[in-house]
Amino acid sequence: MSTSLVVLFFTIGLLLSLLETRAYAYIDPGTGSYLFQIMVASLIGAGFAIKTYWSRIKKFVKNLLRKNSS
Amino acid sequence: MMSPNWVAEAGSFRDPNGFVFYRDGTVYRQLNRKHEDNYHRLVNSGLYESLVESKLLVPHKEVDVPPADRDDCFKIIQPERIPFLSYIHEWCFSQLKDAALVTLRIQKKALDFGMSLRDCSAYNIQFMECRPVLIDTLSFGIHEEGQPWGAYRQFCQHFLAPLMLMSRLDVRLNQLCVTELDGIPLHLARTLLSHRVYTSWPAFLHIYLHARFEDYYSTRIVPKDRSAGRFSHYSFRGLIDSLENAVMRLKLKQRSSQWLTYAAEGQSYSDDSFDHKVQTVKAYLDKCKPTEVWDLGSNTGVFSRVASESASRIIAFDQDPYCVEANYLQVKPDRANILPLVLNLSNPTPAIGWENQERRSLLQRASADTVLALALIHHLAITNNLPLPKLASFFAKICRWLIIEFVPKDDPKVQLLLTNREDIFPRYTIAAFEHEFGRLFSIETRTEIRSCKRTLFLMQRLPSS
Numbered sequence: 001m002s003t004s005l006v007v008l009f010f011t012i013g014l015l016l017s018l019l020e021t022r023a024y025a026y027i028d029p030g031t032g033s034y035l036f037q038i039m040v041a042s043l044i045g046a047g048f049a050i051k052t053y054w055s056r057i058k059k060f061v062k063n064l065l066r067k068n069s070s
Numbered sequence: 071m072m073s074p075n076w077v078a079e080a081g082s083f084r085d086p087n088g089f090v091f092y093r094d095g096t097v098y099r100q101l102n103r104k105h106e107d108n109y110h111r112l113v114n115s116g117l118y119e120s121l122v123e124s125k126l127l128v129p130h131k132e133v134d135v136p137p138a139d140r141d142d143c144f145k146i147i148q149p150e151r152i153p154f155l156s157y158i159h160e161w162c163f164s165q166l167k168d169a170a171l172v173t174l175r176i177q178k179k180a181l182d183f184g185m186s187l188r189d190c191s192a193y194n195i196q197f198m199e200c201r202p203v204l205i206d207t208l209s210f211g212i213h214e215e216g217q218p219w220g221a222y223r224q225f226c227q228h229f230l231a232p233l234m235l236m237s238r239l240d241v242r243l244n245q246l247c248v249t250e251l252d253g254i255p256l257h258l259a260r261t262l263l264s265h266r267v268y269t270s271w272p273a274f275l276h277i278y279l280h281a282r283f284e285d286y287y288s289t290r291i292v293p294k295d296r297s298a299g300r301f302s303h304y305s306f307r308g309l310i311d312s313l314e315n316a317v318m319r320l321k322l323k324q325r326s327s328q329w330l331t332y333a334a335e336g337q338s339y340s341d342d343s344f345d346h347k348v349q350t351v352k353a354y355l356d357k358c359k360p361t362e363v364w365d366l367g368s369n370t371g372v373f374s375r376v377a378s379e380s381a382s383r384i385i386a387f388d389q390d391p392y393c394v395e396a397n398y399l400q401v402k403p404d405r406a407n408i409l410p411l412v413l414n415l416s417n418p419t420p421a422i423g424w425e426n427q428e429r430r431s432l433l434q435r436a437s438a439d440t441v442l443a444l445a446l447i448h449h450l451a452i453t454n455n456l457p458l459p460k461l462a463s464f465f466a467k468i469c470r471w472l473i474i475e476f477v478p479k480d481d482p483k484v485q486l487l488l489t490n491r492e493d494i495f496p497r498y499t500i501a502a503f504e505h506e507f508g509r510l511f512s513i514e515t516r517t518e519i520r521s522c523k524r525t526l527f528l529m530q531r532l533p534s535s
Contacts, residue, residue: 031292032284033223039283040275041218041305048308 076138080427081193088208091138097151098135102142105208108185109145112210117183121204126176128152128198128205152205153362153383154436157429158192158228159247160411160419162394163236163322164402166244169195169202170229170317174310176204177219181306186213190221192228192253193429199405200398218301219309223284226276227253230316234273235259237320238266241391251423256281272316327392330370338445338483343522348376350517351442351473354528355380357514358471360440366415367446371397374408377442385438387413415446416454433467441469445524448477448484451498458497458506466510472529476503481523500525510535 050057079090079097087105091098101109112118121127130149137143158166169192177187187209194206219225228247231254235243239262246254260267260281267278339347351373355363360381365374368386370393378384386408388394397410413419413432421431443465450456465472477484479498504513504527511529518525 030220030223032287033226033280034218034220035287035292036280036283037218037222037305037309038300040279041301044308044312045302045305046308048311049304051311052307 078138080425081423081429083424085189085208089138093135093138097149098133098138099130099147099149099207100138100143101145101147101208102139103144104142106144108211109207111183111185111212112207115183115185117180117185117210118207120179120183121176124179125198125201126172126179126203127207128196128203130207147207149205149207152196152198154385154409155196155430156409156411157247157419158232158253159245160413161244162391162398162410162412163233163241163244164395164398165197165202165410166192166229166233166236167317167320168402170225170233171314172202172204173225173229174314174317177221178307178310180210181213181310184213185210186219187211187221190225190228192247197409199407200401200409201405215303216301219306222309223256223280224253225313226256226280227259229253230272230276230313231256231259233317233320234277235262237322238263238273241322241324241395248420248422251428256284272312272319276313276316322395324392327390330390330392330396338481338522338524339519340521343520346520347444347475347522347524347526348373350519350526351376351444352380354473354515354526355440357528358440358473360438360471362436362438363440363442364438364468365442365444367443367449368397368410369393371400371408371410373442373444374410375401375406377440378407381440382407384408386410387415389414415450416456437467438469440471440473441465443472443474444526445475445477445483447474447503448481448487448498452484452487452495455494458503459509462507462510465507466531466535470531472507472511472527472531474507474527474529475519476500476525476527478523478525 076091076093079092082090086102087108088099088101091100118127122129128149130147133146133148135146135148137146158169161169173187173190173195180186188211189206189209191206194204194209195202196205197203227250232244232247235246235254243262246258250258256277259277263273263277267273355377358380360377362383362385363374363377363381365371365377365384365386368374368388369390371386374384374386374397384407386394386397388397388410389412391412394410394412397408401408401410418432421427421434422429447461450461451458465474478500479485479488479493479495507513507527507529511531514528514530516525516527
């Protein structure tokens, strides 16, 4: 993993740790997990869609570049 | 109303959709009315058939037996019986990894059929013919489009967190599951992984951020509309794909241990004496005609493979997770009838969970026809200070036939054990061994191993013991 990504994760982590809350509460911790999935849904979904259609995207871009150059 | 003559499975009570029970020694699962639609979808959609065909789900048949709880019963099914239930804290790294990947494969297949796993407990996965299979038919629920995965947190706690800890920190950290019944809590995994959560995307996403959200919302009430229907098909597939990639990338850093090289180096036997030992063990096994053999202190399973020619099931226990790993990787391609498991005999798996009954201890789960205890007794007696009468009593509890090797005090390996300590074992002699074991077993035959000071014994438990 590149150093810049490590620095990015670390910075996000540091910022989140400023909002630290300790969790020994009554509410089911599953709620956080549920909302977390919704929060990252678009990121994960977009990543998966790109991965699934990667070969088609590549082909499309190649064709586009070929048309432009000719 | 409850029917008589049935016994509830002590570890099957948390799911309101049904439970496991036993009647006349046969295992059944009651499906409650609440689960009717889910079961119909599982069977009628073709998902059940597809999973059983791929050997991902334990097969069952619908039976007409009196239900355990008549008031709520929709159907009784009889699943194929799992010969020996093993637990996450007894698995080596690759067993847990394979169990995780099978769970995700099942989830992907379930989504194809409009269903989803309602829970993701590692206790729902068991090994049959060295293959992880899901045993909980009740786990499947109809997937509501737009809903996130309800079992995501449990998957991370039961599979991803222990695998990451085993891979990045120490292979023994799945032992935390002995005290953490519902997998390793994410905030604990986050603390233990420390700065490592910043060096990998899966650890950052599925452990660190996930734990942060869990902590944050555990003290806040969330309006219902905030958590409704925003998880697309691509997001769901993406989540499973992300978890699958995370699990697949995890590897064990260290691959070797003192015990892993022990058998390969053949330190205790010449070729001739080793061959003699193998032939003697085979001859003893022919006499016992066992169905199930437990190979205690199996190392990488050399004698488990010898025993597998005579018995239909072998459980190969060793305390070294690297030996169990090597054994599992060796037997896995052949789908052999050997189940390698991690077990420290001087501190065997305890009973855990509600009333100490949800997950059974080793001795509560089963016993074997025949036990192999080869090159083991000196480690128990000398390294662990276990007196011979206690050892005899333990073996009498777990087996009918015992094939045991006595390693005398003048053996180089025992001398090595005594190098840096006082010899406080005047009773550790072959005469005392025969005397103490003779109280509980009849000694059928004994063979001195050629060119070696060790002796093999074949013993049968006395009817009175």
